[in-house]
Amino acid sequence: MLQQIDAGRERAGTVIGRPRAGNMPAMVDDSAARSAPRAGFFQRLKQKLHRGLGLGVALDWIAGRKLDETVVAELEDQLLLADVGIETAERIVAGLRKRLGRDTVQDAEGARAALRETLAELLRPRAKPLVIPRGGKPFLVLMIGVNGSGKTTTIGKLARRYKSEGLKVMLAAGDTYRAAAIEQLQAWGERNAVPVVAQQPGADSAAVIYDALQAAEARGIDIVLADTAGRLHNQAGLMQELAKVVRVAGRLDPHAPHERMLVLDASLGQNAVNQALQFHQAIGLTGITMTKLDGGGKGGVLLTIADRLDVPFRYVGVGEDAADLDVFDAEQFATALVQPGG
Ligand SMILES: Nc1nc2c(ncn2[C@@H]2O[C@H](COP(=O)(O)OP(=O)(O)O)[C@@H](O)[C@H]2O)c(=O)[nH]1
Numbered sequence: 001m002l003q004q005i006d007a008g009r010e011r012a013g014t015v016i017g018r019p020r021a022g023n024m025p026a027m028v029d030d031s032a033a034r035s036a037p038r039a040g041f042f043q044r045l046k047q048k049l050h051r052g053l054g055l056g057v058a059l060d061w062i063a064g065r066k067l068d069e070t071v072v073a074e075l076e077d078q079l080l081l082a083d084v085g086i087e088t089a090e091r092i093v094a095g096l097r098k099r100l101g102r103d104t105v106q107d108a109e110g111a112r113a114a115l116r117e118t119l120a121e122l123l124r125p126r127a128k129p130l131v132i133p134r135g136g137k138p139f140l141v142l143m144i145g146v147n148g149s150g151k152t153t154t155i156g157k158l159a160r161r162y163k164s165e166g167l168k169v170m171l172a173a174g175d176t177y178r179a180a181a182i183e184q185l186q187a188w189g190e191r192n193a194v195p196v197v198a199q200q201p202g203a204d205s206a207a208v209i210y211d212a213l214q215a216a217e218a219r220g221i222d223i224v225l226a227d228t229a230g231r232l233h234n235q236a237g238l239m240q241e242l243a244k245v246v247r248v249a250g251r252l253d254p255h256a257p258h259e260r261m262l263v264l265d266a267s268l269g270q271n272a273v274n275q276a277l278q279f280h281q282a283i284g285l286t287g288i289t290m291t292k293l294d295g296g297g298k299g300g301v302l303l304t305i306a307d308r309l310d311v312p313f314r315y316v317g318v319g320e321d322a323a324d325l326d327v328f329d330a331e332q333f334a335t336a337l338v339q340p341g342g
Pocket residue numbers: 145146147148149150151152153154230263290291292293294295316317318319320324
């Protein structure tokens with residue numbers, strides 16, 4: 001195992017992913033996920049629907065009604081219950097009204113199709129997959145987000161994905177705030193057999209990521225996935241640390257970090273929206289990954305963020321396993337949101 005995680009060995013003070021034979025922390029076992037054929041994104045989203053991804057705007061009741069003020073208010077209420085913000089809900093209902101006209105709605109199926117198209121229209125401009133160039137300098141992805149949002153897990157999932165696509169991947173343990181965070185990342189490095197650059201807890205996050213970027217360039221690595229802390233002594237301190245990471249990485253490569261990816265827990269509802277706005281204001285995001293859409297996460301959060309922030313969704317997390325990550329797809333997402341019974 002050690003030869004797989006030896007990046008930066010030559011650097012004094014750099015702790016190289018220590019082999020921990022026999023005492024791997026309890027991680028999710030994805031062996032079943034690896035051997036069994038994975039259902040497609042849409043199937044899996046549909047499987048999650050009963051747990052709350054759907055908007056719950058079944059629209060069956062709408063057949064035979066006109067989109068008058070009462071019906072509009074009812075629709076908006078349903079959207080609010082699904083975590084859609086009020087302004088976004090109003091915009092969606094206005095879009096629906098435009099499509100359906102003011103005559104009596106003939107059938108629920110048609111109304112559903114109109115709602116689906118309204119949602120797709122909102123999400124489409126936000127569906128821009130992350131493209132990793134090959135053969136150039138290492139592409140640095142800085143993972144940002146509050147504690148527990150799923151940063152480290154998403155790094156593990158992405159490492160697996162990119163490696164399977166033939167990219168040379170390295171991880172950087174930039175969350176130096178807690179020892180457990182470093183160990184968690186090292187465990188993901190071992191599971192995916194990719195190098196991890198780490199230092200002691202309390203080390204300077206920017207220095208760890210700078211070291212990783214330098215080692216990555218020397219070793220012809222395509223992509224560095226850098227973890228960061230989700231909480232410091234206070235919010236201003238966290239934002240300052242992230243800004244420093246960005247600044248220091250820029251010394252090695254003026255384009256780095258190439259991706260500033262916010263990881264957001266969709267089950268936080270309106271709080272996720274506020275986090276997105278705050279992080280974007282502080283450091284300028286280039287992408288968002290929404291996690292926990294399999295759990296309490298409701299799709300309405302994505303609609304609100306899509307409406308309020310011009311930042312693309314890159315991936316969605318739909319579980320704790322290494323394979324539970326999908327590229328965000330606006331059409332499929334819109335379809336899943338309006339499934340009856342959601
Ligand atoms: N259900 C579910 N759990 C997730 C998902 N992503 C992460 N988690 C879990 O959320 C918890 C926090 O994740 P972690 O990666 O440690 O968050 P971090 O503090 O941002 O690094 C862990 O228990 C993960 O297994 C997801 O998409 N779905």
